[in-house]
Amino acid sequence: MKKRALATLMSTVMVVSLIAGCGDSTSGSASSATSTSSQTSSGSDFSGEDPKLTKHMKISTIWAEDNDNGVLINKIAQDYKDNVNPNFTWEYEYIPSADLTTKITTLAGADDLPDMFAYESGKPIVELINAGKIVDIGAELKRIGSSDYVTPSATSLLQTLSGTNTIYDLPLGLNIEGFWYNKALFQQAGISAPPATMDEFEEDLKKLQDAGIQPLVAGGASGETWGSTRVVNAVTVRTLGNDAMKKAAEGQAKYTDQGYVDAAQKVADWAAAGYFGEGINTVTMNAAGQMLMNGQAAIFYNGSWFAGNLNSEDNAAGPDGIGYFNVPVVDASKSGATDYSMNCGNILCLDKTKYDDGTAWFLKYFVEHIGDVAMETEGTVKGYTYKTQASEMSGYTKLVLDEIGKATGAFTWYEATMGAEVSKTAQENVQLLLTGDMNGQQYMESIQEAFDMAD
Amino acid sequence: MRKVLGNKQAIALFVLPAFILYTIVVIAPIVISFYYSFFSGTPGLKWEFVGMKNFLRLFGDSRFLDALIVNLRYIGFVMIGQVGLGLCMALLFRFWLKRFKNLIRTLMFFPVVLPTVAVGQLFAKIYEIQPNYGLLNSLLANIGLRHLVHAWIGEVDTALGSLIVMDIWAAIGFHAVILYGAILDISDDVIEAAAIDGAGSFQLFRHILAPLLRPMIITCLIFSFSGTVKMFESAKALTGGGPGNATKSLSMYMYDVAFNYNKVGYGSVIALFIFLMCIAGSTVIGLFDRKEDL
Numbered sequence: 001m002k003k004r005a006l007a008t009l010m011s012t013v014m015v016v017s018l019i020a021g022c023g024d025s026t027s028g029s030a031s032s033a034t035s036t037s038s039q040t041s042s043g044s045d046f047s048g049e050d051p052k053l054t055k056h057m058k059i060s061t062i063w064a065e066d067n068d069n070g071v072l073i074n075k076i077a078q079d080y081k082d083n084v085n086p087n088f089t090w091e092y093e094y095i096p097s098a099d100l101t102t103k104i105t106t107l108a109g110a111d112d113l114p115d116m117f118a119y120e121s122g123k124p125i126v127e128l129i130n131a132g133k134i135v136d137i138g139a140e141l142k143r144i145g146s147s148d149y150v151t152p153s154a155t156s157l158l159q160t161l162s163g164t165n166t167i168y169d170l171p172l173g174l175n176i177e178g179f180w181y182n183k184a185l186f187q188q189a190g191i192s193a194p195p196a197t198m199d200e201f202e203e204d205l206k207k208l209q210d211a212g213i214q215p216l217v218a219g220g221a222s223g224e225t226w227g228s229t230r231v232v233n234a235v236t237v238r239t240l241g242n243d244a245m246k247k248a249a250e251g252q253a254k255y256t257d258q259g260y261v262d263a264a265q266k267v268a269d270w271a272a273a274g275y276f277g278e279g280i281n282t283v284t285m286n287a288a289g290q291m292l293m294n295g296q297a298a299i300f301y302n303g304s305w306f307a308g309n310l311n312s313e314d315n316a317a318g319p320d321g322i323g324y325f326n327v328p329v330v331d332a333s334k335s336g337a338t339d340y341s342m343n344c345g346n347i348l349c350l351d352k353t354k355y356d357d358g359t360a361w362f363l364k365y366f367v368e369h370i371g372d373v374a375m376e377t378e379g380t381v382k383g384y385t386y387k388t389q390a391s392e393m394s395g396y397t398k399l400v401l402d403e404i405g406k407a408t409g410a411f412t413w414y415e416a417t418m419g420a421e422v423s424k425t426a427q428e429n430v431q432l433l434l435t436g437d438m439n440g441q442q443y444m445e446s447i448q449e450a451f452d453m454a455d
Numbered sequence: 456m457r458k459v460l461g462n463k464q465a466i467a468l469f470v471l472p473a474f475i476l477y478t479i480v481v482i483a484p485i486v487i488s489f490y491y492s493f494f495s496g497t498p499g500l501k502w503e504f505v506g507m508k509n510f511l512r513l514f515g516d517s518r519f520l521d522a523l524i525v526n527l528r529y530i531g532f533v534m535i536g537q538v539g540l541g542l543c544m545a546l547l548f549r550f551w552l553k554r555f556k557n558l559i560r561t562l563m564f565f566p567v568v569l570p571t572v573a574v575g576q577l578f579a580k581i582y583e584i585q586p587n588y589g590l591l592n593s594l595l596a597n598i599g600l601r602h603l604v605h606a607w608i609g610e611v612d613t614a615l616g617s618l619i620v621m622d623i624w625a626a627i628g629f630h631a632v633i634l635y636g637a638i639l640d641i642s643d644d645v646i647e648a649a650a651i652d653g654a655g656s657f658q659l660f661r662h663i664l665a666p667l668l669r670p671m672i673i674t675c676l677i678f679s680f681s682g683t684v685k686m687f688e689s690a691k692a693l694t695g696g697g698p699g700n701a702t703k704s705l706s707m708y709m710y711d712v713a714f715n716y717n718k719v720g721y722g723s724v725i726a727l728f729i730f731l732m733c734i735a736g737s738t739v740i741g742l743f744d745r746k747e748d749l
Contacts, residue, residue, distance in 0.1 A: 101715065102714040102715060105497060105500065105714070105717055106714070108499065108500055109497050109498050109499030109500050110499060111499060127500065127501075127717070130501075131500045131501065133500075217585075220609070221609075221695070221697075222694055222695025222696060222697035222698070223695045225697075277585055278584050278585060278604075278606055279584035279585050279605075279606025279609040279610075280585070280606075280609070281606060281608075281609030281610070281697065281698045282579075282582070282583065282584060282585060282606055282608055282609040283585050283586075287585065287586055290586065291585070291586045294586070296586050419716075420715050420716045420717065421715075421716045424711060424715060424716070428696070428697060428699055428700060429699050431609075431697050431698035431699050432611065432698060432699040435609070435610055435611065435698060437611050437698075437699065438699075453516075454716075
């Protein structure tokens with residue numbers, strides 16, 4: 001009997017330890033991170049030539065080395081080593097984006113953050129700022145004389161997102177969001193121009209559906225539902241104003257106030273009307289983008305980074321088949337046609353404990369060159385000044401740059417001001433909103449409940 | 456040998472290294488989890504002693520209750536499906552299948568060696584509805600059952616069932632092979648004697664095979680329980696816990712709380728609850744074992 005009891009206890013202990021093991025898997029890989037710098041002095045002069053300090057940096061991001069910003073960061077590091085400081089070395093680590101906050105939080109708790117790492121602006125970065133884990137990059141850029149290289153719009157956006165009057169992160173994009181549409185499908189449904197107001201938008205949705213075309217598509221699969229909450233956000237902001245989500249996060253309004261509920265309900269109504277097609281909860285952002293380009297859906301909410309997909313050869317709609325329109329206006333006095341949902345993409349932070357003059361010189365090179373390198377190699381704007389122009393700028397890239405140029409005001413994405421718990425609730429339950437298992441009232445109540453429960 | 460085993464120092468020499476390792480790897484994390492359960496926040500970032508607050512919170516947390524219900528339903532259906540159908544397959548191999556036995560057994564076992572993520576991706580494609588119909592929906596549409604075409608993993612009513620089907624399919628071969636081995640150990644004489652005595656198929660199973668197979672069925676149940684109580688990776692791969700929280704298990708919720716919400720203390724309380732659930736489950740399975748001893 002004792003043997004049996006012991007066996008039972010051992011088997012249960014084994015199972016629990018297996019479960020506990022799930023959460024620890026991310027903590028080990030970076031423990032070997034090393035950072036060495038042979039010279040440091042807080043009073044260094046950064047106006048002269050780079051002193052070629054010996055420096056090894058660990059850089060962790062969510063982009064593979066051969067993809068997107070991964071190419072860019074590695075190119076700048078290589079250029080810095082080849083052209084400026086031969087004593088500079090770096091180790092590049094890829095972190096899956098779904099694991100980013102978990103891994104960085106765990107490493108921050110263990111005081112073992114990489115020298116430079118990708119992170120999320122908004123609420124997540126505020127926690128690192130409050131814990132004193134990351135460098136005040138705004139102050140450092142002033143010290144090294146490079147603050148002019150980050151554009152005022154990017155600086156302003158980052159300051160707004162972190163709620164500070166300095167920046168603690170480097171932008172890796174200056175993005176706008178909005179609706180991309182398939183021109184051929186619009187034409188097929190007899191729509192001559194993209195909608196400017198929400199009423200026109202809804203009329204167009206109806207026309208598209210009547211023409212046998214799926215009007216809308218969005219990312220609705222688990223883990224990618226931000227594509228759907230962005231649509232709720234678009235309606236909310238246009239109805240209540242650019243600061244609607246901020247007000248709710250700061251307690252000046254409740255998520256359950258009528259305007260927020262009505263906006264969520266409107267999206268639920270669109271889903272109930274079949275505008276999102278069948279099984280929207282299983283559609284990934286990538287699949288949604290493909291559906292737009294292949295002519296299987298007419299309208300897709302996404303950011304300006306989607307221009308990268310449109311520029312590729314996979315775009316069945318061709319170099320001019322997809323158009324863009326900003327979120328249609330409900331009340332221009334609250335949120336106008338030149339107010340865009342803007343963000344700086346995933347951002348880069350610097351670990352405070354490993355920051356030294358070696359990092360500062362690399363930082364200086366990084367901010368002074370990334371604008372030009374990004375424009376030359378990708379034809380993209382990263383939130384830095386640039387002198388060169390892309391040699392062959394595609395129509396989609398130009399379209400994005402033109403739209404960014406029109407912006408006079410900005411608002412953030414749905415979860416930018418939410419804590420992790422509230423954000424996850426919003427993203428999980430939007431699936432239920434789209435299937436009709438929750439109505440607008442219930443959806444916003446679930447968000448408010450998570451907000452009230454969060455410490 | 457008796458001299459060696461009578462020496463306490465020799466016993467300590469054999470046992471201590473394994474015991475120390477076991478303590479470090481298994482027992483210490485549980486003790487630390489218990490200690491963490493009295494704190495809020497994340498160690499190293501924001502870490503405060505809160506007493507019993509985390510334990511009290513458990514009772515008012517509707518998401519915890521939802522995850523518990525999902526977990527219990529999943530355990531119940533998957534255990535019955537894996538072991539029950541595994542037993543049926545084993546009986547099929549032994550009594551009815553005459554040709555291609557090895558090939559069919561290999562095919563049945565094949566899903567066991569597939570990585571969970573690959574199985575999740577495979578079934579996501581089978582259940583697909585957008586942008587194109589997957590295998591299941593195509594089949595339904597083509598045989599005139601268009602009204603049954605469904606977003607199988609995208610709707611609350613069907614997501615958990617779809618996940619359960621996948622996990623039963625993935626493990627059925629494992630249990631079938633174990634139980635087939637146990638059936639082969641039963642002497643043909645016993646089975647023939649029962650047949651001569653006029654036992655039909657059901658009686659043969661009820662009075663001969665089932666009692667003789669009970670130890671191995673209990674073993675299979677324990678394997679299945681330990682696999683299902685920690686329900687995590689297959690749900691993560693197929694549904695991500697959605698839609699909403701329809702397929703989110705306790706361990707997935709614990710992971711969210713501890714590592715996404717940065718509430719390691721509250722996550723530890725949930726882990727302790729799972730620990731208690733394991734004890735309860737193991738005890739229930741142990742009851743069948745006890746009955747056998749009588």
